[in-house]
Amino acid sequence: xxxxxxxxxxxxxxxxxxxxxxxxxxxxxxxxxxxxxxxxxxxxxxxxxxxxxxxxxxxxxxxxxxxxxxxxxxxxxxxxxxxxxxxxxxxxxxxxxxxxxxxxxxxxxxxxxxxx
Ligand code: HEC
Numbered sequence: 778x779x780x781x782x783x784x785x786x787x788x789x790x791x792x793x794x795x796x797x798x799x800x801x802x803x804x805x806x807x808x809x810x811x812x813x814x815x816x817x818x819x820x821x822x823x824x825x826x827x828x829x830x831x832x833x834x835x836x837x838x839x840x841x842x843x844x845x846x847x848x849x850x851x852x853x854x855x856x857x858x859x860x861x862x863x864x865x866x867x868x869x870x871x872x873x874x875x876x877x878x879x880x881x882x883x884x885x886x887x888x889x890x891x892x893x
């Protein structure tokens with residue numbers, strides 16, 4: 778089977794690329810969180826509360842309170858790039874208008890809040 782080693786090589790290369798990508802992504806998220814300011818996040822979060830209520834899911838809109846900050850940054854970045862099933866037009870529009878500093882600050886603040 779002359780094709781096998783080539784295929785294995787391609788699969789290995791793909792696995793490697795995915796791992797490198799994941800590392801770069803989590804480093805980027807950590808860098809964003811390192812510059813985050815929870816007070817600024819609290820101020821910014823006013824614009825989220827109109828849709829995201831304190832309680833669980835309502836009208837298809839999940840609560841974003843008390844979620845891990847890393848998850849929040851990653852999710853908002855996914856909307857910003859309309860990536861990984863995160864293509865909801867409302868959230869994509871909102872995320873596109875947020876800078877890294879704003880995303881980090883929102884995540885830091887929201888992660889400290891308690892869902893009711
Ligand atoms: C106009 C309504 C609206 C506003 C305002 C809004 N969102 Fe959303 N948000 C949604 C909807 C709808 C979803 C679910 C979209 C989907 O199905 O992917 C969502 C999903 C999310 C999610 C994913 C939650 C999860 O666990 O899947 C996060 C995080 C989020 N929003 C953060 C924010 C932040 C931060 C703000 C304020 C800057 C904000 N949203 C403002 C409507 C809104």
